[in-house]
Amino acid sequence: MKCKQCQFFYKFASKYNFTMKNDLFLRAAKGEKVERTPVWLMRQAGRILPQYRALRERLSGFIELVKTPELAAEVTLQPVNLLGVDAAIIFSDILVIPEAMGLPYLMEEKKGPIFPKTIKNWQDMEQLKIADAESDLGYVLEAIKITKKELNGRVPLIGFAGAPFTIFTYMVEGAGSKTFSKARKMMYEDPALAHKLLQKITDSTINYLKMQVLAGADLIQIFDSWAGILPPEQYTEFGTFYIDQICKAIQNVPKTIFAKGAFFARKELAQLDCQVIGLDWNMDITESRQIIGENRTLQGNLDPCVLYASFETIRKETRKMLQLFGNQRHIANLGHGVYPDTDPEKVKCFIETVKEF
Amino acid sequence: MKCKQCQFFYKFASKYNFTMKNDLFLRAAKGEKVERTPVWLMRQAGRILPQYRALRERLSGFIELVKTPELAAEVTLQPVNLLGVDAAIIFSDILVIPEAMGLPYLMEEKKGPIFPKTIKNWQDMEQLKIADAESDLGYVLEAIKITKKELNGRVPLIGFAGAPFTIFTYMVEGAGSKTFSKARKMMYEDPALAHKLLQKITDSTINYLKMQVLAGADLIQIFDSWAGILPPEQYTEFGTFYIDQICKAIQNVPKTIFAKGAFFARKELAQLDCQVIGLDWNMDITESRQIIGENRTLQGNLDPCVLYASFETIRKETRKMLQLFGNQRHIANLGHGVYPDTDPEKVKCFIETVKEF
Numbered sequence: 001m002k003c004k005q006c007q008f009f010y011k012f013a014s015k016y017n018f019t020m021k022n023d024l025f026l027r028a029a030k031g032e033k034v035e036r037t038p039v040w041l042m043r044q045a046g047r048i049l050p051q052y053r054a055l056r057e058r059l060s061g062f063i064e065l066v067k068t069p070e071l072a073a074e075v076t077l078q079p080v081n082l083l084g085v086d087a088a089i090i091f092s093d094i095l096v097i098p099e100a101m102g103l104p105y106l107m108e109e110k111k112g113p114i115f116p117k118t119i120k121n122w123q124d125m126e127q128l129k130i131a132d133a134e135s136d137l138g139y140v141l142e143a144i145k146i147t148k149k150e151l152n153g154r155v156p157l158i159g160f161a162g163a164p165f166t167i168f169t170y171m172v173e174g175a176g177s178k179t180f181s182k183a184r185k186m187m188y189e190d191p192a193l194a195h196k197l198l199q200k201i202t203d204s205t206i207n208y209l210k211m212q213v214l215a216g217a218d219l220i221q222i223f224d225s226w227a228g229i230l231p232p233e234q235y236t237e238f239g240t241f242y243i244d245q246i247c248k249a250i251q252n253v254p255k256t257i258f259a260k261g262a263f264f265a266r267k268e269l270a271q272l273d274c275q276v277i278g279l280d281w282n283m284d285i286t287e288s289r290q291i292i293g294e295n296r297t298l299q300g301n302l303d304p305c306v307l308y309a310s311f312e313t314i315r316k317e318t319r320k321m322l323q324l325f326g327n328q329r330h331i332a333n334l335g336h337g338v339y340p341d342t343d344p345e346k347v348k349c350f351i352e353t354v355k356e357f
Numbered sequence: 358m359k360c361k362q363c364q365f366f367y368k369f370a371s372k373y374n375f376t377m378k379n380d381l382f383l384r385a386a387k388g389e390k391v392e393r394t395p396v397w398l399m400r401q402a403g404r405i406l407p408q409y410r411a412l413r414e415r416l417s418g419f420i421e422l423v424k425t426p427e428l429a430a431e432v433t434l435q436p437v438n439l440l441g442v443d444a445a446i447i448f449s450d451i452l453v454i455p456e457a458m459g460l461p462y463l464m465e466e467k468k469g470p471i472f473p474k475t476i477k478n479w480q481d482m483e484q485l486k487i488a489d490a491e492s493d494l495g496y497v498l499e500a501i502k503i504t505k506k507e508l509n510g511r512v513p514l515i516g517f518a519g520a521p522f523t524i525f526t527y528m529v530e531g532a533g534s535k536t537f538s539k540a541r542k543m544m545y546e547d548p549a550l551a552h553k554l555l556q557k558i559t560d561s562t563i564n565y566l567k568m569q570v571l572a573g574a575d576l577i578q579i580f581d582s583w584a585g586i587l588p589p590e591q592y593t594e595f596g597t598f599y600i601d602q603i604c605k606a607i608q609n610v611p612k613t614i615f616a617k618g619a620f621f622a623r624k625e626l627a628q629l630d631c632q633v634i635g636l637d638w639n640m641d642i643t644e645s646r647q648i649i650g651e652n653r654t655l656q657g658n659l660d661p662c663v664l665y666a667s668f669e670t671i672r673k674e675t676r677k678m679l680q681l682f683g684n685q686r687h688i689a690n691l692g693h694g695v696y697p698d699t700d701p702e703k704v705k706c707f708i709e710t711v712k713e714f
Contacts, residue, residue, distance in 0.1 A: 179661070179662075179696050180662075181662065181696060181698060184660075184662035184665060185662065185665035185666070187662075188662060188663060188665055188666030188667075188670055189665065189666050189667060189670075228639065230639075231638045231639060231660045231692075232639070232641050234660075261639075263620050263621070263639075264620070264639060264640075264641055281588045282585065282587075282588060282589070282618075282620075282621060283621075284589050284621060303541075303588045303591075304536070305536075305537075305538065305541035305542065305544075305545060306545060308538060308541060308545055308546065309545030309546050310545075313545055313546075335588075339536050341538060
């Protein structure tokens with residue numbers, strides 16, 4: 001960030017929103033008064049929409065889409081145009097960070113991400129570089145800029161990154177796993193190596209998120225998808241410690257932490273410099289509010305499987321959730337990313353129920 | 358249970374133990390005073406032991422082993438003889454219940470169980486029968502009898518079954534899953550069908566567990582492996598409700614409930630007619646004791662990944678766990694089944710650390 005203009009924009013990033021037509025999402029995130037609860041869905045960009053699938057079919061694969069800014073922007077806008085959500089989230093993948101650090105991945109259809117090379121020892125770790133967002137992740141920043149222009153202030157744009165622990169797990173494990181034996185083994189057998197790798201990921205992520213904010217992201221969400229595999233004490237040491245660094249480094253925009261499965265860490269996460277805490281559908285709403293306190297906005301947490309049910313059930317369950325959260329300091333969402341086989345009409349029903357409540 | 362002698366034995370089953378040489382496990386389960394904390398491992402029978410693998414290689418597959426009482430008994434005894442655990446658990450599978458109800462499964466190497474046919478509608482469900490333990494599951498009962506004879510009172514024998522919700526999930530889903538969409542969909546779209554199926558599973562399980570006790574099982578453990586995928590309220594309705602029926606139906610032996618991931622249900626499970634509550638490694642020990650109260654024995658909960666670490670770390674982490682649980686009303690175990698790639702020497706180190714504490 002050498003450019004003076006950049007520094008100026010960065011400083012005043014939060015003030016860009018003066019032309020935002022629908023800023024419900026941002027106001028709710030900041031704890032300001034809202035007329036109604038804003039709503040969006042994790043994984044809304046892609047997967048469920050036939051328009052997304054049509055676009056995907058023209059391409060060689062998922063990663064091509066991630067790396068083509070115009071197309072990533074198009075996919076980002078689809079749910080805003082077609083579903084009427086109150087926020088857009090940039091279409092990308094949390095695994096662009098390992099790739100930018102020198103560890104590329106492949107996305108195998110129906111299997112998920114695979115890393116041909118993984119981090120096994122100090123030498124592997126030392127070969128990784130700290131990602132430079134402008135040169136290594138320019139395609140995401142470009143997608144954000146295009147999206148912001150196309151959105152033209154209709155709704156805010158969410159930028160995001162994986163939490164360092166989740167990224168670490170992929171880099172060591174090489175893929176999703178039932179037990180995460182390799183990543184967990186390293187944490188017990190060579191904690192110093194695990195920490196060194198986590199720090200490199202954290203530094204890369206901070207660079208990346210700072211540039212996302214500069215490019216126009218209005219809020220930053222950290223996804224800790226695998227948080228739930230750790231014992232509480234280990235999560236403090238290997239998880240929260242690094243999220244805390246990110247929260248402190250990213251300023252001028254609100255921040256959301258979503259640590260799936262980390263019911264045991266709710267109190268701890270609520271102490272961080274962030275505005276929003278995401279809840280998964282296992283977390284009791286009233287209990288979570290009590291643990292987290294009144295000074296954070298809660299995001300979530302409808303069971304994604306409710307969207308398999310009838311329209312009537314969706315309306316009933318959504319209203320029940322809204323009632324429990326109350327009408328302030330809440331951003332309606334599912335408790336997990338929307339599942340790929342969900343009917344878009346059911347998603348619309350969820351969104352409309354929130355809007356009409 | 359028509360036979361008078363059976364009824365007599367059943368009534369006095371808990372008194373069989375007068376010849377038990379090492380009854381630490383049973384005394385701890387019942388909340389009686391123990392000189393030291395007893396220890397065993399979930400999934401100790403099989404997987405990690407080279408002696409188990411050698412036996413497996415001679416057979417066509419996992420299911421053949423489950424269905425051959427002499428061999429199932431042999432595998433059950435291996436960890437008692439080789440590792441020195443304080444309890445044996447009968448070598449079997451939770452999926453023998455669907456099979457006994459008319460829904461057979463296959464075990465695919467490295468992939469896990471697959472059901473060629475699944476339950477999709479009322480007609481499928483109506484075709485299922487309620488399992489009769491003697492005629493449909495005689496091979497398990499036979500394995501229990503052989504094991505009891507071979508054990509000759511050295512340590513108690515644990516019988517087990519899957520919790521109805523976990524069995525239901527397999528029967529509807531047909532395999533393990535990331536999202537369990539089919540099973541979850543049925544719960545929302547046709548809850549009456551889900552309940553009808555759950556009741557049939559429950560009735561079958563009660564028949565099965567009663568006969569396990571008659572055959573000689575000294576304690577019964579209920580495994581609810583997928584409990585953690587449900588929102589709290591749904592777990593009360595579709596999970597606990599059926600476990601409660603089982604707890605009430607099985608008398609004269611202590612009962613253990615292990616509902617993995619159901620941190621939100623600890624209070625509720627502790628109200629059931631059971632003596633032991635299993636904790637996974639995400640559950641804080643002190644907090645769990647507070648939630649569950651003093652009148653239940655806790656079982657668990659070392660992170661299974663600790664056994665990937667050095668002997669020194671294993672000893673340190675095991676001692677830390679023992680300290681937190683205290684020396685009464687605790688059965689030492691992992692917080693999950695031991696992972697297949699664990700070194701048996703590390704397992705021994707865990708067991709010995711508990712014994713020496």
